[in-house]
Amino acid sequence: MKITIIGSGYVGLVSGACLAEMGNDVMCLDVDARKIASLNDGKVPIHEPGLEPVIRRNVEAGRLHFTTDTPAAVRHGTLQFIGVGTPPDEDGSADLQYVLEAARGIGRHMTDYKVIVNKSTVPVGTADRVEAVVREELASRGIEVEFAVASNPEFLKEGNAVEDFMKPDRVIVGANDERALLLLRALYAPFCRNRERLVLMDRRSAELTKYAANAMLATRISFMNELAALAERVGADIEAVRHGMGSDPRIGTHFLYAGIGYGGSCFPKDVKALLRTAHEQSVPLEVLAAVENANERQKRVLVDKIVARFGESLDGLQFGLWGLAFKPNTDDMREAPSLVLIAELLRRGARLKAYDPVAMAEARRRLGATSGLSFATTADEAAKGCDALLVATEWLQFRSPDFAQLRGLLRQPVVFDGRNLYDPVLMADAGLEYHAVGRPVVEAA
Numbered sequence: 001m002k003i004t005i006i007g008s009g010y011v012g013l014v015s016g017a018c019l020a021e022m023g024n025d026v027m028c029l030d031v032d033a034r035k036i037a038s039l040n041d042g043k044v045p046i047h048e049p050g051l052e053p054v055i056r057r058n059v060e061a062g063r064l065h066f067t068t069d070t071p072a073a074v075r076h077g078t079l080q081f082i083g084v085g086t087p088p089d090e091d092g093s094a095d096l097q098y099v100l101e102a103a104r105g106i107g108r109h110m111t112d113y114k115v116i117v118n119k120s121t122v123p124v125g126t127a128d129r130v131e132a133v134v135r136e137e138l139a140s141r142g143i144e145v146e147f148a149v150a151s152n153p154e155f156l157k158e159g160n161a162v163e164d165f166m167k168p169d170r171v172i173v174g175a176n177d178e179r180a181l182l183l184l185r186a187l188y189a190p191f192c193r194n195r196e197r198l199v200l201m202d203r204r205s206a207e208l209t210k211y212a213a214n215a216m217l218a219t220r221i222s223f224m225n226e227l228a229a230l231a232e233r234v235g236a237d238i239e240a241v242r243h244g245m246g247s248d249p250r251i252g253t254h255f256l257y258a259g260i261g262y263g264g265s266c267f268p269k270d271v272k273a274l275l276r277t278a279h280e281q282s283v284p285l286e287v288l289a290a291v292e293n294a295n296e297r298q299k300r301v302l303v304d305k306i307v308a309r310f311g312e313s314l315d316g317l318q319f320g321l322w323g324l325a326f327k328p329n330t331d332d333m334r335e336a337p338s339l340v341l342i343a344e345l346l347r348r349g350a351r352l353k354a355y356d357p358v359a360m361a362e363a364r365r366r367l368g369a370t371s372g373l374s375f376a377t378t379a380d381e382a383a384k385g386c387d388a389l390l391v392a393t394e395w396l397q398f399r400s401p402d403f404a405q406l407r408g409l410l411r412q413p414v415v416f417d418g419r420n421l422y423d424p425v426l427m428a429d430a431g432l433e434y435h436a437v438g439r440p441v442v443e444a445a
């Protein structure tokens with residue numbers, strides 16, 4: 001099938017590459033000329049495990065192309081996917097300017113039947129707005145061309161995006177046009193060999209499903225983070241509680257990890273946007289409002305622990321920081337809790353030495369000129385000579401350090417673990433003072 005993907009970021013690039021992998025002829029469009037030039041040069045602009053070989057293979061096979069040429073891209077695909085950003089506006093609502101601009105581009109150049117498929121995360125009613133914009137453009141050209149607009153929200157996770165796209169838990173398609181439905185059914189058939197995975201519904205329900213899923217996942221996290229605070233107060237261990245409750249299949253084991261709050265480009269903005277929609281409709285979403293507040297508090301939880309241990313002023317203290325990305329297996333730092341941690345500690349006079357296995361370039365781009373913050377080239381170097389080690393991202397390589405060696409590297413044997421990576425018994429054995437989230441403090445021997 002001939003497919004155009006508008007927007008070649010995390011969603012567009014992964015979708016384009018994976019659709020080409022299934023034999024489709026895909027053209028990826030972006031307004032960012034540097035991004036397209038680098039893709040045409042064989043360089044993948046994001047860190048996403050397994051993505052580079054899929055792109056290379058399909059470019060070599062002539063099934064995957066990158067362009068900045070909107071007319072050519074619109075000509076190419078019968079299916080026109082929109083995968084551009086929908087960042088939060090000042091009032092928290094999703095800013096639709098990029099989506100509507102992409103839709104205008106299609107309306108300005110299309111000459112034959114198109115199915116416009118929206119993959120960006122957008123508020124309910126956006127498919128109607130996309131339809132209206134395309135109609136406007138066609139009217140201003142004085143022509144009539146048949147088209148359909150469908151909603152097909154994306155559920156991939158960064159760091160596991162290729163796997164998620166190739167083997168989806170479900171594919172949601174919201175459409176009200178038979179011809180469009182048939183095309184999308186055919187497109188997704190190889191990804192949904194189990195037919196129940198393809199879930200068809202109306203467009204508004206599809207749009208809301210995306211926000212509902214992210215809001216539910218964010219709710220689980222904030223719930224566990226609040227319980228973690230209670231566990232600390234009553235002398236329980238949230239890790240034991242998580243295990244105990246997660247083994248009930250009605251609850252399930254996923255997304256119950258207490259930590260330093262959820263970040264990334266999706267949960268924070270999507271929770272905000274859903275709250276905004278609810279506000280506009282005068283429907284209270286009190287649970288979700290609490291989820292957001294709890295998360296804002298949670299991003300400061302390690303700072304509170306550090307202040308309780310070392311005092312309000314952190315002048316003269318140096319901390320090592322392991323992890324900058326908002327989660328492992330990505331170099332993405334959008335809304336990363338590490339950013340709040342860094343800002344708060346520097347504000348109190350501390351100095352920081354940070355290390356991340358893949359996000360160093362992104363960190364330098366964002367924070368390169370920040371005084372008081374330096375970057376280490378290894379995890380050991382970040383810990384060396386520090387008054388405490390802080391863990392912000394659960395990269396595999398941080399999970400099994402040599403604790404005795406770590407104790408030797410640190411000036412004071414103190415660890416603040418924002419991801420509950422370590423066994424308190426082993427920390428005690430190594431003589432490390434250990435502060436985690438929702439767990440009893442281990443005093444240094």
Ligand SMILES: NC(=O)c1ccc[n+]([C@@H]2O[C@H](COP(=O)([O-])OP(=O)(O)OC[C@H]3O[C@@H](n4cnc5c(N)ncnc54)[C@H](O)[C@@H]3O)[C@@H](O)[C@H]2O)c1
Nearest residue numbers: 007008009010011030031032084085086098102120121154
């Ligand atoms: N990142 C994720 O894990 C993820 C997962 C599911 C859904 N989503 C949603 O998908 C959407 C895209 O997210 P992302 O993380 O891929 O964004 P991104 O910022 O990585 O990429 C968006 C791309 O769109 C390009 N763009 C903007 N306007 C354009 C236009 N008119 N024509 C062509 N290109 C244009 C930008 O230059 C950029 O390269 C958002 O709505 C997001 O909420 C993201």
Ligand SMILES: O=c1ccn([C@@H]2O[C@H](COP(=O)(O)OP(=O)(O)O[C@H]3O[C@H](CO)[C@@H](O)[C@H](O)[C@H]3O)[C@@H](O)[C@H]2O)c(=O)[nH]1
Nearest residue numbers: 154155156157158255256257259261262263264266326327
């Ligand atoms: O038990 C958990 C699970 C996650 N997190 C945090 O939650 C955030 C988001 O993690 P994750 O969901 O794995 O990453 P994303 O790539 O942001 O993916 C989410 O957002 C995407 C964009 O909408 C959706 O497509 C995905 O389905 C949805 O999982 C990260 O900061 C994690 O550290 C926790 O604190 N505890």
